Amino acid sequence: MLATRTATHFAQRMYHATQYGLYPPLGSQSGGDGVEEFTVYNPADGSKLCQVHAAGQSDVDASIQRAQEVFDSGAWSKASTFSRAKTLGNLARILEARLPEMTTIECLQTGRTIREMRAQLGRLPEWIDYYAALLRTRQDFVAPTQGKLLNYVQRVPLGVVAQITPFNHPLLIAVKKIAPALAAGNSVIVKPSEWAPITVLEFAKMAQEAGVPEGVLTVLPGFGATTGKSIISNPSIRKVDVTAGTNTGRVMGAIVGSNLAAFTAELGGKAPIVIFDDADLVSAVNGAAFAAFVASGQTCVSGTRLIIQEGIYESFMKLFIEKVGSIRRRMGNPLNPQSTMGTVISPTSLQRIEAMMSRTKGTVIIGGQRMAGLSDLDDTDFSKGAFFPPTVVGDVEITDELWEEEVFGPVVVVKSFKDEVDGIALANACKYGLGAGIWTSDLSRAHRVAAEIEAGLCWVNTHHRNDPTSPWGGMKESGIGRENGIEAFESYSQSKSTIINIAPSDSTRVTDDWFAETGEEKRYG
Numbered sequence: 206m207l208a209t210r211t212a213t214h215f216a217q218r219m220y221h222a223t224q225y226g227l228y229p230p231l232g233s234q235s236g237g238d239g240v241e242e243f244t245v246y247n248p249a250d251g252s253k254l255c256q257v258h259a260a261g262q263s264d265v266d267a268s269i270q271r272a273q274e275v276f277d278s279g280a281w282s283k284a285s286t287f288s289r290a291k292t293l294g295n296l297a298r299i300l301e302a303r304l305p306e307m308t309t310i311e312c313l314q315t316g317r318t319i320r321e322m323r324a325q326l327g328r329l330p331e332w333i334d335y336y337a338a339l340l341r342t343r344q345d346f347v348a349p350t351q352g353k354l355l356n357y358v359q360r361v362p363l364g365v366v367a368q369i370t371p372f373n374h375p376l377l378i379a380v381k382k383i384a385p386a387l388a389a390g391n392s393v394i395v396k397p398s399e400w401a402p403i404t405v406l407e408f409a410k411m412a413q414e415a416g417v418p419e420g421v422l423t424v425l426p427g428f429g430a431t432t433g434k435s436i437i438s439n440p441s442i443r444k445v446d447v448t449a450g451t452n453t454g455r456v457m458g459a460i461v462g463s464n465l466a467a468f469t470a471e472l473g474g475k476a477p478i479v480i481f482d483d484a485d486l487v488s489a490v491n492g493a494a495f496a497a498f499v500a501s502g503q504t505c506v507s508g509t510r511l512i513i514q515e516g517i518y519e520s521f522m523k524l525f526i527e528k529v530g531s532i533r534r535r536m537g538n539p540l541n542p543q544s545t546m547g548t549v550i551s552p553t554s555l556q557r558i559e560a561m562m563s564r565t566k567g568t569v570i571i572g573g574q575r576m577a578g579l580s581d582l583d584d585t586d587f588s589k590g591a592f593f594p595p596t597v598v599g600d601v602e603i604t605d606e607l608w609e610e611e612v613f614g615p616v617v618v619v620k621s622f623k624d625e626v627d628g629i630a631l632a633n634a635c636k637y638g639l640g641a642g643i644w645t646s647d648l649s650r651a652h653r654v655a656a657e658i659e660a661g662l663c664w665v666n667t668h669h670r671n672d673p674t675s676p677w678g679g680m681k682e683s684g685i686g687r688e689n690g691i692e693a694f695e696s697y698s699q700s701k702s703t704i705i706n707i708a709p710s711d712s713t714r715v716t717d718d719w720f721a722e723t724g725e726e727k728r729y730g
Contacts, residue, residue, distance in 0.1 A: 243399055243428070248316035248548040249539050249590040257402055259427035265435040268423045272365045272392035273441050275420035282362050282390040286340045293337035293388060296415035297330040300380075303411065304329075307376060307404050309540070314401040315372065316548030316591060317500055318539045329380050335673035336388035339694055353708035360698040362390035363467065364443040367436045369429070369457070370405065371448045372398035372550050373503040373613075379405045381677075381688050382446050387412075387422065389697035394442070395424045396433050400550050402426040429453070440464050444697065447471070448505070450611070451637075451682050469686030469696055471678055473611045474505035474639030477632035478668070479622075479654065482516035484644035488666065490524045493617075496642055496668035498532060498595045501549050502615035505683070506640030506662060506669055509612060511619040512631045518621045522570075529571050529595045536592065537582035544582060548591040549614050555591045558614040565598060565607045567618060572596030603634045611637070625650065629657045638680030642668045661687075 241259040246252065260268070276282045281289070300307070304326050311322045348356040368382040379395060386393045397405035402424075409424040425432055429449075437445045437460050444467035447457055451473040461468045478496055480489050496508025513521050532545045539547040549555055555575055562573055572594040576587035596616045601608050607618050622628040632641060641660040645651050655663045661679040664670060671677065671689075678687035686696060 241427075243426075245314055245399075245401070245403060246551070247313050247590075248551055249313075249585070249592075251552075251589055254313055255403065257399075257406075257426045259399075260396075260425035260432045260435075261427075262435050265425060265432065265439065268394060268425055269365055269436070269439050269441050271420045272394060272423060275418060276362070276364055276392040280418045281387075281392070281421045284390070286343075289388060289390065290337040290340040292416040293333050293340070293384070296412055296417070297333035297337070299411045299415050300333065300408070301330045303407075307407065310403050310407070311376060311401075312539045312547075314403050315375065315550060316539055318541075318544045318547045320542055320544070321499060321547075325374065325377055329377060332380050332384045332673045336384045336694060339691070340388050343694075348702070350704070353706060355705045355707050357703050359701050359703070360389070360695065361701045362698055365392045365394065365441050366444040366446065366697065367394045367396070367439075367442045369433055369437070369445070369447040369449060370395060370397050372400035373500055375401040376404040376408060378448050379408065381673075381693075382448075383408075383412075383422065384673075385693040386446075386697045387417065389694055391444075391697055392420065393422050394436055395422070396429075396436055397424065397426060399426065399428055434460070437461055438464075442466055444468070446686075446688075451684075454684060467696065469678075469688070470684040471505065471639070471686075471688060472682065472684040473637050474507070474679065474683050475510060475609070475611055475635050475637040476506050476508045476640040476642065476660070477510045477512050477635070477658070478508040478642040478644070479512045479628045479632050479658075480514065480517070480521060481625075481628070481643075481645040481647070481650065482514040483646045483650075484517070484666075485646060486517065486521060486524065489644040490521065490528055492642070492644060492666070492668055493525060494528045494532065494595075497617040498529075498546055498615045499669065501547055501593070502617075503549060503613050504669070505611075505679075507613075508640075508642055508668055509617050510608060510632075510635070511617055512628055513619060513621050514628065515621050515623055522619065526571055526597065529597055533572070533594045535582050536576070536587075536594070537580035537585045541583050541585075546595060546615065549593055550591065552591050554614065555593055558593055558612060558616065561606055561610070561612055562596070562598075562616070565601065565605055567598040567601035567605055567607060570597040570599050570619075572615070573598070603631070609635065625654065629654060633657075633659045636682045639678075639683035640664070640669075 242256045243259055244256055245254045247254055308322045308326050312319050345359045348358055350356045366386050370379045406424050409422055412422045437457055445461045446469040448471045454470040454472040458468055478493050493511055535545040537544040573596050576592040576594055593614055598618045601618045622631055638659045640662040641658045642664045643651055643654050644666055651665045659680050674690050676687040676692050677689045
């Protein structure tokens with residue numbers, strides 16, 4: 206078990222300098238912006254991890270200009286697909302070798318448990334390998350046309366693209382966005398969350414080591430209202446891809462739209478978990494607990510609305526509350542492999558959760574207040590960190606804030622339902638439509654209900670499954686566009702049609718004379 210002092214020593218060893226600058230370095234281009242810094246803290250104990258330079262306006266402008274220049278040079282954008290695939294393969298192997306280090310850093314900057322981060326980061330090379338393989342195997346095509354014409358269609362990169370990534374899965378979401386963007390041949394500007402930028406900064410170093418040309422991938426840390434806004438407002442940006450709250454997505458979409466750039470947005474969520482009375486009870490309890498409390502509830506697909514059929518409501522709730530109590534008793538230092546659940550991202554987030562809890566008209570069944578005292582697991586002092594316990598709230602109406610709005614913390618509401626129609630109605634009684642879960646042993650019912658639930662992702666007898674091949678995105682106010690799969694690759698490229706007249710030259714002279722004096726009818730279009 207790693208003690209808190211070991212975690213602090215690791216942070217000091219890795220980032221003992223007072224400045225952890227932009228990557229690639231742009232300090233000489235700060236001009237009149239001055240140098241603004243921000244501190245990255247460990248939310249488990251409030252200790253300082255490092256200082257980070259925030260990119261100013263001139264840094265942003267210089268980075269985008271350089272990204273455009275390298276795009277125009279063709280060093281990456283016009284490199285052969287096999288060359289880009291080989292470089293991406295190199296990047297996957299470098300990341301693979303550094304996963305233990307990256308896992309520890311993720312725990313330190315997010316407060317999430319090491320058991321979670323080992324599982325999550327262990328799969329990240331798959332995303333890079335997938336898009337490298339897609340490059341090697343994808344095929345352009347010849348479109349069927351009328352007449353003596355050859356029409357071949359290619360995918361070409363967009364240009365300079367921007368990505369705004371969040372704190373909850375810092376490296377996972379960054380890699381999900383960066384991999385298809387690089388594979389398609391774009392130059393990429395990334396602004397990571399100011400709460401957790403370290404692993405994304407490190408990833409940019411790995412990319413250059415793998416052979417990605419300088420200027421193709423640039424990470425610009427900073428605040429959303431300044432650095433982020435400067436990036437997405439630049440008219441040279443041809444696509445913006447953001448993971449954020451819905452209100453942030455609306456504001457950004459308006460800016461991006463004014464530049465006629467493409468926009469992908471994975472926004473808020475309030476996932477329903479519909480549990481039917483024929484579900485395997487133990488599996489459903491375990492699955493619902495995972496859906497609700499993994500990442501301390503800080504995921505857009507967090508299962509925050511448990512909708513339980515009346516026939517098993519009492520028995521389910523008895524087991525579920527026991528499970529929640531077990532999770533609470535085994536919380537501790539996030540670096541302890543035995544710790545079940547970590548912190549929320551910051552004291553500010555903790556206060557927001559408390560404020561929402563104070564306004565609910567529901568009944569708090571378990572949890573509900575920030576944690577204090579020492580951990581039963583390893584003597585971690587909860588009062589020093591942003592610890593909030595797994596919390597269950599009953600007797601809520603669908604108009605309650607906890608039902609309607611994203612908490613982004615380990616808070617779940619529970620409600621019973623009568624029949625299939627009632628369960629579907631409750632599941633859809635929400636403005637969001639990102640993820641949803643169904644628990645049933647009836648295969649026909651699973652398909653029927655999944656078809657009716659308004660969500661871009663629907664899991665049956667499982668939750669939060671993710672794969673580089675599987676499209677990921679939402680309906681309603683949960684965003685537009687998709688991450689993962691061929692859809693993501695194509696969203697970072699555009700089709701280009703080349704149409705060639707292959708008729709013999711002598712006949713071409715006749716058929717292409719639109720204004721011939723004979724007046725013969727000709728085909729147009």
